[in-house]
């Protein structure tokens with residue numbers, strides 16, 4: 001009786017903390033419908049605008065406040081975070097750039113147009129590479145236009161040589177993100193208000209970890225650019241309270257999610 005009452009009381013005064021995930025604004029490669037991965041494509045003009053008018057605007061409208069930001073070492077992620085923080089007037093926040101949050105390496109598909117690949121190999125094969133949990137694109141070859149640029153990018157200096165990928169599946173990306181997610185989760189449960197600004201596949205990997213989705217379930221998840229996803233955790237038990245909450249116009253989010261799911265033109 002006393003125990004039940006104590007539990008009821010503790011639930012009433014449950015302390016919670018929020019975490020926000022965001023995919024960067026549209027990149028030049030997203031705009032041109034090219035596989036990007038570890039190529040360091042900049043944001044497009046609309047991507048810069050989106051970071052301001054969609055990502056930051058929705059965070060401000062929801063009155064969200066942050067203590068710390070995580071992004072990858074790729075410039076589309078870092079730049080989006082900078083623009084969002086500037087717009088929110090909190091550029092002073094500590095920002096961690098971690099290579100383990102870099103986009104999944106798309107192997108030799110890097111730089112290829114998704115529609116061209118579908119015309120050449122078929123839509124089923126392209127969707128297998130893109131969304132199957134074990135879909136592994138062929139490793140990047142020295143003849144790939146972006147090979148040397150990727151290998152020599154100083155943004156990847158911290159990557160241990162034996163962990164530098166030549167291609168990655170979703171499974172490999174989920175595993176790579178796992179230790180950094182454990183670190184972030186610990187901080188969230190300590191009360192640190194974290195914003196994560198990363199990439200499509202890395203966001204999906206984090207969604208899988210956070211929501212405990214199966215391999216089949218995560219294959220169906222598509223993440224639009226610049227749309228904040230909010231999670232709330234019970235700081236005592238670590239449990240997720242409710243599901244994900246996407247901030248912004250529902251019709252716009254649906255349209256952009258469908259666009260990401262498709263192969264495009």
Ligand SMILES: O=C(OP(=O)(O)O)[C@H](O)COP(=O)(O)O
Nearest residue numbers: 034035036037103130199200201
């Ligand atoms: O680099 C990429 O992701 P990003 O634009 O989120 O960094 C991929 O090319 C996204 O393509 P996908 O949606 O076919 O996985």
